[in-house]
Amino acid sequence: MLLNINNLHVSINEKEIIKGLNFSVNKGEVHAIMGPNGTGKSTLAAAVTGREGYEVTKGEIIYKGQIINDWQPDKRANEGIFLSFQYPIEIPGVNMINFMRTAVNAQREYKGLPAMSASEFLKKTEKEKKLVEINSKLTNRSVNEGFSGGEKKKNEIFQMAMLEPQLAILDETDSGLDIDALKVVAKGVNKLRSKNNAFIIITHYQRLLDYIEPDFVHVMYNGRIVKSGGKGLAHELEEHGYDWIKKQFDD
Amino acid sequence: METTKTTYILKKNLTDYYYSVVAPHLKKENHKVAELRKTAMEYFVEVGFPHTTMEHWRGTNLQEVYNQNLKIKTEAEVYNKTLSDIFLCEVHGFDTRVISVLNGFFYAPENKQLVTFENGVVAGSLARAQNVFPQLFEKYFGLLTRNYRHAFTALGDALFTDGVFVYVPDNVRVENTFQLIKILNLPQLATNTRNLIILGKNSKLTFLHCDDSINHQSGLSNTVSEFFIGENAELKLYKLQNLNDESALINNTFIKQERNSLLNMNVLSFNGGLIRNEITVNLDGEGASANILGLYLLDKCQHIDNQAYIYHNVPQCQSNELFKGILDDEATGVFNGSIYVARNAQQTKAFQRNNNILMKPTAHIDTMPFLEIYADDVKCSHGATVGQLNTEALFYMRQRGISFDDARLLLLYAFVAEVADKIDIVALRISIEDMIKRRLRGELSICDRCVLHCSQPAKPMEIEIDLSKI
Numbered sequence: 001m002l003l004n005i006n007n008l009h010v011s012i013n014e015k016e017i018i019k020g021l022n023f024s025v026n027k028g029e030v031h032a033i034m035g036p037n038g039t040g041k042s043t044l045a046a047a048v049t050g051r052e053g054y055e056v057t058k059g060e061i062i063y064k065g066q067i068i069n070d071w072q073p074d075k076r077a078n079e080g081i082f083l084s085f086q087y088p089i090e091i092p093g094v095n096m097i098n099f100m101r102t103a104v105n106a107q108r109e110y111k112g113l114p115a116m117s118a119s120e121f122l123k124k125t126e127k128e129k130k131l132v133e134i135n136s137k138l139t140n141r142s143v144n145e146g147f148s149g150g151e152k153k154k155n156e157i158f159q160m161a162m163l164e165p166q167l168a169i170l171d172e173t174d175s176g177l178d179i180d181a182l183k184v185v186a187k188g189v190n191k192l193r194s195k196n197n198a199f200i201i202i203t204h205y206q207r208l209l210d211y212i213e214p215d216f217v218h219v220m221y222n223g224r225i226v227k228s229g230g231k232g233l234a235h236e237l238e239e240h241g242y243d244w245i246k247k248q249f250d251d
Numbered sequence: 252m253e254t255t256k257t258t259y260i261l262k263k264n265l266t267d268y269y270y271s272v273v274a275p276h277l278k279k280e281n282h283k284v285a286e287l288r289k290t291a292m293e294y295f296v297e298v299g300f301p302h303t304t305m306e307h308w309r310g311t312n313l314q315e316v317y318n319q320n321l322k323i324k325t326e327a328e329v330y331n332k333t334l335s336d337i338f339l340c341e342v343h344g345f346d347t348r349v350i351s352v353l354n355g356f357f358y359a360p361e362n363k364q365l366v367t368f369e370n371g372v373v374a375g376s377l378a379r380a381q382n383v384f385p386q387l388f389e390k391y392f393g394l395l396t397r398n399y400r401h402a403f404t405a406l407g408d409a410l411f412t413d414g415v416f417v418y419v420p421d422n423v424r425v426e427n428t429f430q431l432i433k434i435l436n437l438p439q440l441a442t443n444t445r446n447l448i449i450l451g452k453n454s455k456l457t458f459l460h461c462d463d464s465i466n467h468q469s470g471l472s473n474t475v476s477e478f479f480i481g482e483n484a485e486l487k488l489y490k491l492q493n494l495n496d497e498s499a500l501i502n503n504t505f506i507k508q509e510r511n512s513l514l515n516m517n518v519l520s521f522n523g524g525l526i527r528n529e530i531t532v533n534l535d536g537e538g539a540s541a542n543i544l545g546l547y548l549l550d551k552c553q554h555i556d557n558q559a560y561i562y563h564n565v566p567q568c569q570s571n572e573l574f575k576g577i578l579d580d581e582a583t584g585v586f587n588g589s590i591y592v593a594r595n596a597q598q599t600k601a602f603q604r605n606n607n608i609l610m611k612p613t614a615h616i617d618t619m620p621f622l623e624i625y626a627d628d629v630k631c632s633h634g635a636t637v638g639q640l641n642t643e644a645l646f647y648m649r650q651r652g653i654s655f656d657d658a659r660l661l662l663l664y665a666f667v668a669e670v671a672d673k674i675d676i677v678a679l680r681i682s683i684e685d686m687i688k689r690r691l692r693g694e695l696s697i698c699d700r701c702v703l704h705c706s707q708p709a710k711p712m713e714i715e716i717d718l719s720k721i
Contacts, residue, residue: 074652
């Protein structure tokens with residue numbers, strides 16, 4: 001098992017957002033997590049990646065057999081956990097290529113590998129840019145600065161391709177994307193899918209799942225996973241909305 | 252203003268020095284210089300040291316310095332060993348002519364005290380130059396300083412032991428950089444030095460002014476500099492400040508720009524107990540342009556005070572000010588940016604920005620613009636920010652596997668790069684970038700050698716691939 005979450009409770013400023021969540025992911029699987037706004041989907045992503053301010057008050061996050069509750073965010077990343085941000089951060093003054101090269105080599109150093117040579121890095125950059133159809137030069141651009149909404153999301157997938165994570169969490173990667181960009185992003189993800197990695201796709205809508213076919217669909221509500229099923233569940237949700245779920249679980 | 256009751260030790264020492272050492276020799280000096288010494292001293296005796304009750308000194312308290320028994324060295328340094336035995340400074344791949352001032356005195360062998368180069372450029376001791384080039388002193392000396400705002404400028408004029416004189420004739424473009432290294436290596440020293448730099452029409456000069464300490468003794472270094480930039484001339488002026496935590500450094504820089512002249516100035520403060528940079532730019536010819544950048548990286552109990560006074564006296568001039576700083580620990584700072592636009596100075600463009608990062612809640616900065624605009628066709632803007640490191644950006648970087656320390660360094664470096672990137676002497680920029688990185692990592696200290704030399708740019712952070720292909 002790649003990821004195993006047991007009875008997870010997460011609080012932000014002492015307000016409990018995730019309230020006893022159980023969830024597991026095996027290698028080679030794609031899981032979709034759906035649900036209405038404010039049910040804790042992004043909080044789950046933050047807790048798994050170790051974001052400051054998201055306090056795990058109870059339960060365990062077990063990744064590759066180890067409890068990672070106390071791991072620093074960079075250690076989790078170096079162990080292969082990747083988050084495609086819902087709102088990618090603009091970092092003025094930090095060159096995109098230098099940033100990526102620093103990240104790639106930090107991960108290689110962690111694994112005891114030598115730094116990637118300049119030509120190797122250049123080649124890989126070219127290849128992965130093509131994957132997500134980034135045509136512009138990244139050299140003279142700061143991280144995400146001045147990128148359009150679509151470019152930012154493509155850039156997240158580009159970084160994912162560069163870093164080759166084992167567990168990728170895509171947090172509302174489809175929000176704000178037009179259909180063409182959505183297809184590009186989905187194509188990128190599908191290319192990267194393998195039996196050695198896994199994806200968790202957080203989304204409101206079934207739209208993205210038309211292009212990235214999930215093995216499992218989960219519905220999150222009020223800090224828990226309340227329903228799990230196959231890809232058919234996504235269609236059901238699209239058709240009937242979330243109200244019937246809410247009705248079922250609101251006391 | 253001082254009350255009559257208090258007489259600071261420093262005031263007494265400085266006054267005694269004037270009457271016992273300076274005054275008896277006034278007759279031997281250029282009459283313009285002698286006159287200025289007299290009026291400047293009268294000003295000091297009457298007005299005394301600046302105090303925190305004065306508008307532009309509110310954030311900078313020198314009380315401790317006034318109470319120290321600091322003395323001015325009375326005799327010139329005997330030249331008995333090369334400067335590099337005292338202080339080694341080399342910027343690799345960077346062709347400089349080094350001019351040094353040691354403990355307030357010009358430091359060079361006798362035959363090199365004042366040199367005239369083949370192209371007519373003159374460089375050397377100001378004390379010597381006053382009697383060799385009386386016409387130039389007649390015309391320029393004290394022109395910009397004499398309306399004293401406070402005692403330190405007056406003290407420079409009244410008490411200067413020596414300083415640097417550079418004259419670049421019309422149409423001469425000096426390719427190599429003049430580097431002034433000012434060093435103090437004696438304890439309990441107060442120095443007052445005076446520089447005069449004149450650029451003729453269509454000329455060009457790059458001037459690097461380094462203030463360094465080579466030990467950890469306390470002292471006061473006061474420098475008054477006048478720069479005259481002729482029509483169509485260009486001055487690049489870099490100031491590099493790396494002094495010990497016990498030192499007080501006061502730089503009073505006055506600049507006058509003629510028509511279509513260009514000033515590119517960069518003030519880099521890496522370390523110093525107390526640093527005050529006062530920069531006064533007079534835009535006196537149409538089409539003149541001044542770019543004034545500053546960077547300060549201070550920690551512990553250090554203090555920085557940058558004061559810029561830009562006078563748009565005629566139409567169609569432009570000024571850009573950008574000061575950025577990172578303050579850690581209990582460091583404190585002041586930025587005052589004054590812009591004055593005269594009634595007839597139409598089509599003025601004046602921009603000012605000051606951005607700060609405070610690493611700890613105990614660090615502090617006061618930033619304030621003063622704008623006085625009397626013309627109506629003016630583009631003018633000012634802005635200031637005081638913030639902390641962006642935690643969102645930190646997390647974003649760490650999520651990609653970059654360690655906290657590296658992410659922090661990248662963000663801090665990105666913050667200051669806006670200033671560092673504009674240093675257009677490549678070798679100097681590489682050295683300075685390296686110094687910044689080491690300073691941000693906490694590895695840079697004032698050392699017994701020139702910091703520029705210590706910084707072997709052996710570990711370049713640049714990527715050596717052809718980036719244009721990406």
